[in-house]
Amino acid sequence: MFGMKADWSLEVFERYFTIGDYAGGEARWCPGCGDHGILTAVQKILRDEQVPPERTVAVSGIGCSSRMPHYLGTFGFHGLHGRALPIACGIKSRRPELDVWVATGDGDCFSIGTAHWIHAIRYNMDMTLMVFDNGVYGLTKAQTSPTSPLGFKTNTHPGGAILPPHNPLTVTLGITNASFVAQVVDWSPPLMYEVLKAAHRHRGTGFVRIIQRCPVYADSLSKAMQSDPSKVLLLHHEKGIPIDPAVKRQFPNQIEHDPSNLSAARDVAQNDTLIPVGLLYQNPDAICYETLSSQGIEFTTKRRLAGLNAALDRFTI
Amino acid sequence: MEEKYQADSSAAGGVQTVPEHIVEIVSDSGEGAQKAGQTFGSVSAKMGNGVWTVEIIPAEIKPPARSPAGASGIRIRLGSGYVTNMGDEADLVVAFNEQVLYSRIANGAYKAGTTVLLESKWKDDPAAEIQAQYSRAVGEFRDNGLIVHELPMDQACREITPNPRVGKNMFVLGMLCHLYARDLEIAKKEVAATFARKRQEVIDLNLRLLQAGHDFSRDNLGFQFQVSPLAQQGEQRYIVTNGNTALGLGVMASGMELVSMYPITPATSASHYLADVYHDVGGFVHQAEDEIAAVGFAIGSSFAGKTACTITSGPGLALKTEMVALAVMAEIPLVLCVVQRGGPSTGLPTKVEQGDLLASIYGEPGDAPKVVVAAATIEECLHFVIMSRRLAETFRTPVILLTDANLATGVQPYPRPEPSADWLAPPIDQTDWDPTVPPYDWDEETGLSPRPIPGMVGGHYVLTGLAHTNESKVAYDSNSNQLGCNMRSRKLAALAGTLKPPKVYGDDQGGDLLIVGWGSTLGAIEEAVDRARAQGHRVSSLHLRFLSPLEPGLKEIFGRFKRIMTVEINYSDDPSAPLITPENRRYSQLSILLRAQTLIDIDCWSVVLGHPLQPGMIHRVLVEKLAAMEGQN
Numbered sequence: 001m002f003g004m005k006a007d008w009s010l011e012v013f014e015r016y017f018t019i020g021d022y023a024g025g026e027a028r029w030c031p032g033c034g035d036h037g038i039l040t041a042v043q044k045i046l047r048d049e050q051v052p053p054e055r056t057v058a059v060s061g062i063g064c065s066s067r068m069p070h071y072l073g074t075f076g077f078h079g080l081h082g083r084a085l086p087i088a089c090g091i092k093s094r095r096p097e098l099d100v101w102v103a104t105g106d107g108d109c110f111s112i113g114t115a116h117w118i119h120a121i122r123y124n125m126d127m128t129l130m131v132f133d134n135g136v137y138g139l140t141k142a143q144t145s146p147t148s149p150l151g152f153k154t155n156t157h158p159g160g161a162i163l164p165p166h167n168p169l170t171v172t173l174g175i176t177n178a179s180f181v182a183q184v185v186d187w188s189p190p191l192m193y194e195v196l197k198a199a200h201r202h203r204g205t206g207f208v209r210i211i212q213r214c215p216v217y218a219d220s221l222s223k224a225m226q227s228d229p230s231k232v233l234l235l236h237h238e239k240g241i242p243i244d245p246a247v248k249r250q251f252p253n254q255i256e257h258d259p260s261n262l263s264a265a266r267d268v269a270q271n272d273t274l275i276p277v278g279l280l281y282q283n284p285d286a287i288c289y290e291t292l293s294s295q296g297i298e299f300t301t302k303r304r305l306a307g308l309n310a311a312l313d314r315f316t317i
Numbered sequence: 318m319e320e321k322y323q324a325d326s327s328a329a330g331g332v333q334t335v336p337e338h339i340v341e342i343v344s345d346s347g348e349g350a351q352k353a354g355q356t357f358g359s360v361s362a363k364m365g366n367g368v369w370t371v372e373i374i375p376a377e378i379k380p381p382a383r384s385p386a387g388a389s390g391i392r393i394r395l396g397s398g399y400v401t402n403m404g405d406e407a408d409l410v411v412a413f414n415e416q417v418l419y420s421r422i423a424n425g426a427y428k429a430g431t432t433v434l435l436e437s438k439w440k441d442d443p444a445a446e447i448q449a450q451y452s453r454a455v456g457e458f459r460d461n462g463l464i465v466h467e468l469p470m471d472q473a474c475r476e477i478t479p480n481p482r483v484g485k486n487m488f489v490l491g492m493l494c495h496l497y498a499r500d501l502e503i504a505k506k507e508v509a510a511t512f513a514r515k516r517q518e519v520i521d522l523n524l525r526l527l528q529a530g531h532d533f534s535r536d537n538l539g540f541q542f543q544v545s546p547l548a549q550q551g552e553q554r555y556i557v558t559n560g561n562t563a564l565g566l567g568v569m570a571s572g573m574e575l576v577s578m579y580p581i582t583p584a585t586s587a588s589h590y591l592a593d594v595y596h597d598v599g600g601f602v603h604q605a606e607d608e609i610a611a612v613g614f615a616i617g618s619s620f621a622g623k624t625a626c627t628i629t630s631g632p633g634l635a636l637k638t639e640m641v642a643l644a645v646m647a648e649i650p651l652v653l654c655v656v657q658r659g660g661p662s663t664g665l666p667t668k669v670e671q672g673d674l675l676a677s678i679y680g681e682p683g684d685a686p687k688v689v690v691a692a693a694t695i696e697e698c699l700h701f702v703i704m705s706r707r708l709a710e711t712f713r714t715p716v717i718l719l720t721d722a723n724l725a726t727g728v729q730p731y732p733r734p735e736p737s738a739d740w741l742a743p744p745i746d747q748t749d750w751d752p753t754v755p756p757y758d759w760d761e762e763t764g765l766s767p768r769p770i771p772g773m774v775g776g777h778y779v780l781t782g783l784a785h786t787n788e789s790k791v792a793y794d795s796n797s798n799q800l801g802c803n804m805r806s807r808k809l810a811a812l813a814g815t816l817k818p819p820k821v822y823g824d825d826q827g828g829d830l831l832i833v834g835w836g837s838t839l840g841a842i843e844e845a846v847d848r849a850r851a852q853g854h855r856v857s858s859l860h861l862r863f864l865s866p867l868e869p870g871l872k873e874i875f876g877r878f879k880r881i882m883t884v885e886i887n888y889s890d891d892p893s894a895p896l897i898t899p900e901n902r903r904y905s906q907l908s909i910l911l912r913a914q915t916l917i918d919i920d921c922w923s924v925v926l927g928h929p930l931q932p933g934m935i936h937r938v939l940v941e942k943l944a945a946m947e948g949q950n
Binding site: 055088308 | 359362363554555556557558562566569570572574575577594596597598599600601603605606607609610611612613614615616617618619620621622623625639640643730733734736737738741771772773774775776777778779780781782783790791
């Protein structure tokens, strides 16, 4: 009656998720650690995007960063040192509908897990890859990390780090099929939120290097960066990430950078006097490996049995 | 003209009926001997013979031509009965040059009276040195009792193709088809199927070479062998595959949808096979960046509810160690097939060994109880994958399935499985999870617990490789760690409780000697036991499929025999070697396990020669062991 269809129903959110739904155990990072802010940003994004907690999997390796799954109210996989990415890729391979977040660190990703970092970028599976980079090994108490600056004193290099640091941005931008490369600093929560949200929405591996404070073992590194905002270079572009006015005020040093321009992105990454923040590169059309690895997931039992019998018939005498 | 090829006509003479025959084709690498032999094996199986084929593989891709080290080829053992192993010395060999035979002779592959069909073109080679090598070799072969027929196979092929190097193998297949009275129509179908992806001219050329080889043998060799087929099998259908293909079929039949692998000899051909057909059942082969990533990817998939399989060999198993321990610790189902090769380190990549048993059971730091099973036949390579997936999911554990290079490349007919829906994995469970049930809701009697899978509302938990409570919460306290270890170990006891005691082959009531084996040595051991029993010796054998947990009742069975001895292809000290005493002797791997588990003084005999154990060899060992026991009494 009154022209209403009988099967019409109200669009009602049966489940609405609040920040609390994404809360796991109480975070045990040190006071002042940049990881707390990253956790908050992730929880807010999950809430804002209304991702069901049971469909979310947070995967990590070993290190301070990799404690993150324990603090999220989602499925989690706290794996092995350096091996978060193969596990995350495997999770995605036959369950492409799962929302996968990877939490890893400078030691975990850029040192012991290097091979997997290179190849995961190439697989470009749809996941958010956050590298918590504090320039030091924290969980094992102050050893040199691949991103520790030259001369940085640690327990393994008491006279100071003896090699110049590794540049994860140039490496990542050099990998075939890289599709989203961004960098943020943890002391700019609005920028971190926007960049992580864009990485999450991006179809492919959203690589975000998060330069993050370790007040216990690498306080001098972040203090130097925080005390001189002109060391930071804010990237902005109409195709890039929406920049909050507060962020623009925080980082006066700015350039317009087109994230679809790979060679420009490499030039920005190569700059070793300024720390670029924002989106360096994005290609929404790169191949995602799960579109290949998940082929056949919809096969019925009948079809599987038919395929199996055909395979057996080829050898039947 | 005929007599020209008849070096020794005493071996010739009409059709000789034999219960079985062992045939080898040996050539330089790349001359297609294996393809010819596999086809000959398939034709023979289709004609109802028992068959076992084993490849002779050089370790290098391109070894030098005409060198003993480069010997590449195949052995086919045909029988009127079921054939379970490669047998002892060959009865007939086709050799593409004389040098490759030296390596086979050094391996004891031939006996006085073995017929050699030798390519004779080297006799007239432009290089004087080759001519000299050839005539010297022929003389030596004859002095050693080999019956050498020098045949101008290359010349005969030239009448059909300008390049016999790529076609001679089909010519040889044709010769063998005549020599063993094979149905040429079946052979033609096999050849056409082998070259199905090639152009029609290529298929036609190979068929002409096949026919020419057949006619050449008919016109020039005055002898034939008849190996009668097996008795009628009734309605039972058979398939013919090697063990690696059987593994691939097993993966498909198990319902696993993902194989995550990294190339490694001799395991890779299982993945090659799957890469060809897996999409027909909706599956995917992931070639990972390394062995660790391969198992990590499989573990990720398994965690997400799609139990996956990884296929590797010893060096890969070593690299996967930490991941296997994670799967044990966090109770993730996983099937890990290990196609064993010679070790340690890079070892003997193409050759057989059973050296990964203890590494499989005990390879991880800390206590990492898991299921370890070993296939003893090619048929078991298929069925054990299905069983392994079931065990992995039921017991929430990794399962290591051991095979080896002998099973991997051996080809045998076996009953065709008739798959049913319940072999396949059920769709992943996505029903809601009762949030009051912890993710490790261990039954303290069995250690078993149900498993939440991503997507289950209320099921979320954080899996960790750290010590944890039943809530999967990281816990460093003493009681949690002890309980977790207890629960993971208890699952093996629960599984052992469901197993039956193994059957004794020979005399169940007991006797003087019981041989215990595992894996691919089954056929050779039982054949040796048959021979010894036929001579009146009181010897029996027992073959284990479950190595972790061990099958029950072993101590009681062992108690019925005066002496127990394992026979294995892994290293043990020869008790008579310098410096070796009963106190410092290092035992073979299964004997270490059985001695520890049963407290019985179990002896062992094992060698690491890189080739499968042969029945004649084992028979000699049994008889010597019995004689030594006699001497001690």
